[in-house]
Amino acid sequence: MRKIKWTDVRLMLMIAVMIFLYAFSTARNEVRKIVKTDVAFTGENNPFVTHETVNNLLIQNFNGASSIRKDKLDLNSLERTLDNNKMIEKAEVYATIDGTLKALVTQKTPIARVSSEKGTYYIDYQGEEMPLSDNYAARVPLLSGEIEEEKRTGLIEVFQKINDDDFLKKNITGVQILPTGSLMMTVRDYEYRILFGKTINVDKKFGNYKAFYQHALKDTLIGNYKLINLKFTQQVVCTK
Template identity: 45%
Template sequence: MKKIAAYISFILLIAFLSFLYGFTSNRNNHKKVKNTVVEFEEGDNNFLTHSMVDKMLIQNQKFVENQPKRVVDLHFLETNVSANPYVEKATVFLTIDGVLKTLIKQRRPIARVVDKDSIYYVDKYGVKIPLSANFSARVPLVSGVGNAEEIKELIQLIHIISSDDFFKKEIIAIEKNAQNEYMFTVRTGDYQIAFGKFEEVTVKFKKLKAFYNKALIDGSIKEYKTINVKYHNQVVCTKHNQDGKQ
């Protein structure tokens, strides 16, 4: 008898909990979205504004605020926000108290590419990002690249440049010519760096760094028009009005 009573008590408890869950769930589903909150990953609030994201939170041709929670399609909203070219990752969810939260990680541009008649940013994944009226990223201006393989190579080059604090600030433009050789434009001097093809990259930057360590100290950097690191084991410099080797 005790086993039967315990079994019946267990069944009744399960039934009560199911009823309570169903009742609570039903009440919760009839509640309305009382507010929307947009949060950007720290340091990423650049291209998009909160109001721009709110305009993406549209369902049934209406803004989701004040719509019943039960009709809100979180997957649809998340997909809609993620489709924006400035968004790398988006998460949309509802809190218990009826707040729709949107967490956004924006794409971070690493270069601004001038390609024939178009200008756009690219991120570290090679994804093209349109220019924005809200924000202008301080990244190198790049020309002479366009196809996927060239962008992939460019990303590797910029990654190496960005890993060095000096070169990251100093190199402001990158041009790839018809011979597939790179030329760098710098921030602080009236000269260019002839980097050559994308080969022996680490060695070239080491040579360039060693040259800078000397030329900046003795002030000779001001004399040069071109600093060429294409050749093996040497830095060849062209001076203003005359040629010379360093």
């Protein structure tokens, strides 16, 4: 007769108990109701879209957060609902064990404000149109002139460079698209304008401008200029 190994029996019993407890807790967790929502924003906390707006989007298909059973949640659908909001770049939605429906929201980043016959709106970092917000006004350059679709990529690159550079972001207040396709820029603290030219050699032109600015600032001549021409990448031409 084969001898029973009680160690093996105890191990099997422990495994069976663990499986039972896991199944029991899973089943109990699935029927648990959502008791609250929690909305958090990543990155800069500029409130283009409010916590209340996101919360309403989360529960718009239900009678209230407390009526939602966790096993009835369609998290993918909730994420799509948030992603479809023109202020939101990306959202992650999940439910916690304690019954909290959480949303981690990344808002879009505006890099320019457009005022045209089409209306007033932002252009975000990806080059898409973004509506103005009733809650917050972004401090970004004002873009005027006709935006030609075939030249849009180069234009977006210029604004991305401005947004990513602390000096340029603080310094440049406006960009006008001239009929020739060249860009004319205005600055915050001085009266001169910057003739940037076409949207080519962007890094080189901005590098030249920053070098000019530091040099002119030291010589206290910067207030005398009317036009800073960056069209020629080998030099900066200044007009008084």
